[in-house]
Amino acid sequence: MTRLTARALVAVVFWPSLFFFWFLGPFVLFLLSTTSSEVCLRLESxxxxxxxxxxxxxxxxLQNLIYAVPIACLVLWNRLSPEPARARHIATCIKLFAVSASIGAVWDYGSSLTCDGYGQAFFSTAWQMTSYLPIASLLINIPLYVLVFSLGRAYSTRDDITEDGVVHPTGDNP
Incomplete structure (x- = not known):
């Protein structure tokens, strides 16, 4: 398998996972990961x-493992076609992703703890402060999405095509 074929296969995984997991997934997984209002009404202790x-x-x-698929694709692309400048950007993506995943997990878990059908204060009011975490998550996720999208676009673009559209069979640009 050539490097171009391997890069194309990674692109086939990267783009759908970026769209479905990062752009549509948060809505679905948030609904699945928090305690529903029907369950809250039945909890008494x-x-x-x-x-x-x-x-x-x-x-x-599971949510964080699924969200890591586009980041793993970037790491694979970097292994196939190493470039120091992109490697630093990928390291930045990994750090932003770790912070974002941590904030998201605390937010989802905190949302589960503050779901109270009877108005009883079972837990510290600090868990109610997790309602502000989506703002912090948004401030981290916007640059992360832009950086991952631009890196994905750079890695999935063929190197053997010049700006005028000419394909070089050796893959070397003049």
Missing amino acids: RAEFLAAANGTLPMLI
Whole structure:
């Protein structure tokens, strides 16, 4: 398999995962990862409430693993076609992703803990502060999305095509 073929295969995974997981996935996974309002109405004790919130942890882990697919594709692209400048940008993406994933997990888990059908204060009011985390997440995710999109575009563009559209069979641009 040539490098061009391998890069194309990574692109086939990268673009759909970026669209479906990063742009549509948050809406679906957020709904699945938090305790629904029907469950909240049935919880009567602190132990039941905490068990329901802790039940969201596997979904949060799965969510972050799924969100990591585009980042893994960038790392694979860098292995196939190493470039120091892009490698630094990929390292920045990984750091931003780690911060974003952490904030998202705390937000989802905190949302599960503050879901209270009876108005009982089972947990510290600090968990209610997690409602502000989407603002911080947005401030981190916008540059992350732009950087990942631009890196993906740069890696999935063929190197053997010049700006005037001429294809060079050796892959070397003049």
